Amino acid sequence: MNELSLFLPCAAGVEPLLATEVAAILQRPAQEVSAQRAGVAVQASWREVMLLNLHSRLAQRVLVRLRHGPYRSEDDIYALARDVPWEMWFGTRQTFKVDITAQRSPLKSLNFAALRVKDALVDRFRDREGERPSVEVRWPDARVHAHLTSEHLSLFIDTSGEPLFKRGWRADKGDAPLKETLAAAMLAACGYSQSLDGQPPCVTQGLPLYDPCCGSGTIAIEAAQIACGIAAGSQRYFGFEKLLPFESHVWEALRRQAIDAQHPPLAEIHGSDVAFRMVDFASQNAQRAGVEHAVHFRGGDALQRNPPIERPGVLLLNPPYGERIEAAGVAGRQRAIVEGEGDFFLRLAQHWREHYPGWTAWILTPDLKLPGRMRLKENRRVPLWNGPIECRLFRFQMR
Ligand SMILES: C[S@@+](CC[C@H](N)C(=O)[O-])C[C@H]1O[C@@H](n2cnc3c(N)ncnc32)[C@H](O)[C@@H]1O
Structure with a gap:
């Protein structure tokens, strides 16, 4: 073995x-x-x-x-x-x-x-x-x-049993939740991953993170668990527990070690969504994930919300694509007047330029032409797949 x-x-x-x-x-x-x-x-x-x-x-x-x-x-x-x-x-x-x-x-x-x-x-x-x-x-x-x-x-x-994206904390799904593994891949791509040596989790040294279209809170909750050193699988069962080589005392020691390594959050995490129902889901999920003290959820339209903190941080989101879920709020109300959701992204870019100077924004989208639609120039693009949908994670620097 x-x-x-x-x-x-x-x-x-x-x-x-x-x-x-x-x-x-x-x-x-x-x-x-x-x-x-x-x-x-x-x-x-x-x-x-x-x-x-x-x-x-x-x-x-x-x-x-x-x-x-x-x-x-x-x-x-x-x-x-x-x-x-x-x-x-x-x-x-x-x-x-x-x-x-x-x-x-x-x-x-x-x-x-x-x-x-x-x-x-x-x-x-x-x-x-x-x-x-x-x-x-x-x-x-x-x-x-x-x-x-x-x-x-x-x-x-x-040895896993249920797939590992099932962390054991999700009670409320919302309409189009990201898989936890994809949210974690987005975080890892922007340098935000678990540190096993007690350092702040972000390579950019504990910068605040904000998802302004947070839905059920997957990105923010994954980030908060990372910030608190909470092991991804600490709240679930695994297939190996039923296999013959399983030794419960070895497993218990590993779990105990992981629990002892948890710490207060090393970075500030925020999420908001235009749908108050989703904010409720996200808060309940955060509670179940043991990070309600480390992540702050609020309602609000991404086109109107100002930064949740004064110093610049990282925006990370998978916005409404229109396939399963459409932009709501100001953009939604004006859909009848202004053709298409392209308007949402153009306005988002304008809002960020005005109110989020110094922030870095990462957006996951299947629309490979999104930078053009936002009239922004990306300085990085990471190919990722959302199930069968080919996506890009674009990075934009707000000046
Ligand atoms: C693709 S979902 C995000 C899913 C989320 N990452 C999760 O894991 O549950 C997009 C979210 O954007 C929200 N949304 C739509 N228009 C918005 C707006 N104008 N401002 C803020 N959020 C908006 C929707 O309510 C929805 O929850």
Whole structure:
């Protein structure tokens, strides 16, 4: 259990940020962590598997790779899966589920390939123990992941269970919440990430952060947890707690260590939204996330609100795109008169120029032409994916 091959999947665009995060959590040199397509690979111990689940803000899951080999047919898949010592990870009294993903696989049916993995696993248990574990699709004790490329099959045991963006604090979703992992990627891209050495979390030395379209508060709450040193997974259960190698005293010690490392906020965080309903959601979420003392939510139109603090800081937001959610407030009321939401962004830029001199604004948007529409020139653009939607995180300096 000391030399496990891990793969941590993440959203496209996040790989280098996740590689940096993994190296920081494991306190390893960067060259020991390899950023690959859609994830990061690293060798680690079972204890480090728990540590990564507990602290990673960017990974979707922590998977342990149990087999990797070439295949040409479903029979090869069966043979590879039959050879894996599944009995080291779960027993016949536990339930399991097989998930499969593929990238350029020549096989006709992925469902059939997943079925062959399931058959192999069940046959192995039956041969060795005379019994087999049952399949449970919704709440399995163990999750097996199979990934097919054009020529290779990889088989993993999932140690996370529910995906890691589920931090355990979200009660109220609002209309178009960001995934916590994407909010964390936005924060990491602008230099705001967990510091494991007691330094302020922002590379810009604890600058205040403000999301003026905060919705359910995801960005501000993630930022506040970072500012307080609260581990991302400190409020949830993990899949590894049901796997056979689990030792509760090791896990409890890691959790205790993480709780002891929490501290008062090292940066000031603000959020506001034109919809008072969303401000309520955000406040309730902040309370559940243990950061109600570290983040200040208020109502208000982004086109009218002045900076929440005097000294310049960082604006970070995913504004209304119009696809799922439209600009409201002044821009919303004038929509009938002024064509389109472009007006919202132009006005936002004007408002920021006038009232936010010295601030740095980061906006996540699927509209690659947004800088032109705002008549602003970006000085950085980071490609990020919001689910299937390709986005850019643009950085603008307000002078
Ligand atoms: C895409 S959502 C943001 C989601 C948020 N990041 C979250 O995780 O829940 C955009 C938000 O902008 C708000 N909004 C729309 N027009 C606004 C305006 N003029 N001023 C401030 N907020 C506005 C909406 O109420 C909505 O909550």
